[in-house]
Amino acid sequence: MPAPASIASTSSVRCGALSKYKSFLTERASIVAGDFNNNVFWHRPGWRSNHANAVASLAKLGLVSAYHELRGETQGGESVPTLYWRDRKKDGPCYHIDYIFLTAQLLAQVSELSIGSYEDWCGSGLSDHVPIVLDLDLNLCGPRLSQSILPGSVGLGACGQS
Numbered sequence: 001m002p003a004p005a006s007i008a009s010t011s012s013v014r015c016g017a018l019s020k021y022k023s024f025l026t027e028r029a030s031i032v033a034g035d036f037n038n039n040v041f042w043h044r045p046g047w048r049s050n051h052a053n054a055v056a057s058l059a060k061l062g063l064v065s066a067y068h069e070l071r072g073e074t075q076g077g078e079s080v081p082t083l084y085w086r087d088r089k090k091d092g093p094c095y096h097i098d099y100i101f102l103t104a105q106l107l108a109q110v111s112e113l114s115i116g117s118y119e120d121w122c123g124s125g126l127s128d129h130v131p132i133v134l135d136l137d138l139n140l141c142g143p144r145l146s147q148s149i150l151p152g153s154v155g156l157g158a159c160g161q162s
Contacts, residue, residue: 025061029105040076063101070113080115084122111135
């Protein structure tokens with residue numbers, strides 16, 4: 001099955017964003033989340049947009065996938081999809097392409113990770129994606145809580161160090 005056409009463009013934007021915000025992401029507990037439009041399922045030798053490259057780049061910044069760490073599943077071996085592609089049918093093509101990457105400090109503060117249901121999101125016509133919802137106990141961050149939303153980013157923020 002071919003990868004969605006937008007993978008190459010989103011891959012270069014993602015790599016540029018990680019490079020530009022490297023110091024921001026490594027100086028504090030951080031989260032990078034959203035629709036990555038990719039999965040190791042689509043890997044092809046020599047492609048820049050291989051999802052493993054993105055996962056490795058995030059790991060170098062100290063960020064891991066909350067879904068994979070908490071569920072003990074491997075990249076490409078996800079049991080729950082986040083995208084019901086093309087026809088938006090439950091038994092149609094479906095993939096896991098939405099992710100929440102966070103630092104170990106924040107991973108330890110996760111109180112719940114859930115995936116929205118097909119019926120509530122896709123079956124009702126709201127989207128072709130179901131959300132990944134991550135609940136954090138931010139009280140463990142200490143008395144100072146700073147959040148930064150950067151222009152052009154989706155789901156990028158930080159928990160201040162106390």
